[in-house]
Amino acid sequence: RKEVEQDPGPFNVPEGATVAFNCTYSNSASQSFFWYRQDCRKEPKLLMSVYSSGNEDGRFTAQLNRASQYISLLIRDSKLSDSATYLCVVNMRGRDDKIIFGKGTRLHILP
Amino acid sequence: NAGVTQTPKFQVLKTGQSMTLQCAQDMNHNSMYWYRQDPGMGLRLIYYSASEGTTDKGEVPNGYNVSRLNKREFSLRLESAAPSQTSVYFCASSGTGSYGYTFGSGTRLTVV
Numbered sequence: 001r002k003e004v005e006q007d008p009g010p011f012n013v014p015e016g017a018t019v020a021f022n023c024t025y026s027n028s029a030s031q032s033f034f035w036y037r038q039d040c041r042k043e044p045k046l047l048m049s050v051y052s053s054g055n056e057d058g059r060f061t062a063q064l065n066r067a068s069q070y071i072s073l074l075i076r077d078s079k080l081s082d083s084a085t086y087l088c089v090v091n092m093r094g095r096d097d098k099i100i101f102g103k104g105t106r107l108h109i110l111p
Numbered sequence: 112n113a114g115v116t117q118t119p120k121f122q123v124l125k126t127g128q129s130m131t132l133q134c135a136q137d138m139n140h141n142s143m144y145w146y147r148q149d150p151g152m153g154l155r156l157i158y159y160s161a162s163e164g165t166t167d168k169g170e171v172p173n174g175y176n177v178s179r180l181n182k183r184e185f186s187l188r189l190e191s192a193a194p195s196q197t198s199v200y201f202c203a204s205s206g207t208g209s210y211g212y213t214f215g216s217g218t219r220l221t222v223v
Contacts, residue, residue: 037214046213087153103151103153
C-alpha cells in the first residue's frame with residue numbers, strides 16, 4: 001500500500017456543484033494532515049490543515065478519519081477558480097519531519 | 112515578502128553541464144527540502160535538511176548534491192546534468208508544529 005494515495009481524477013464538475021475527494025494514508029503514526037492546492041505550472045500552496053474534529057474554511061470542509069486512515073476535502077458551491085490539482089499531505093513527526101505528498105487529484109470546474 | 116525564494120526560475124543546460132539551484136527562506140524554519148515534479152509523477156523528494164548542518168537523501172537523490180549553507184539557505188547542485196533531470200524543481204521549508212510547508216515558486220530546468 002502506498003504511503004499516501006489519491007484518486008488522480010480528473011473530476012469534471014459543473015459550477016455550483018459540491019465535490020468531495022478522499023486521500024488514504026498507510027502509516028497510523030501520521031500526526032498532521034493538510035490539503036494543498038496547485039495551479040498549473042505553479043508551486044503548491046497550503047489550502048488548509050486537517051484537524052481531528054474536522055474543520056471548515058468558507059466553502060471548504062476537511063475531515064480526518066483516523067480509524068479508517070483517510071482524510072477528505074469537500075468543496076461546496078464550486079467556482080471556476082477552484083479548478084486546480086489538490087494534494088493530500090501527511091506529516092509523520094519523529095526525529096525528522098517526514099512529509100509525504102500524494103500525487104494529487106485534478107479538479108476541473110465546468111461553466 | 113516573507114517566504115521561500117528560488118533562483119533561477121528557468122534554466123536550459125546542455126548534457127554534462129553543472130549548475131546550482133539556490134534556495135533561501137526567511138521564516139526561521141529548521142527544515143528545508145528539494146523536490147522535483149514531473150508530469151504524472153507528483154512531487155518526489157530529492158534531499159532534505161532537518162536542521163542546519165544536516166542533510167539526508169530522499170526518494171531520488173542520484174545525480175544531485177546539496178548544501179545547507181546556514182539556516183536560511185539550502186542549495187541543490189547538479190554536477191553533470193542529464194536529460195532525465197529535466198523537471199520542475201521546488202524548494203520548500205517547514206517549521207516546528209503542524210504548519211505544513213511553504214514552497215518556492217520553482218525552477219524549470221531543461222537539459223538538452
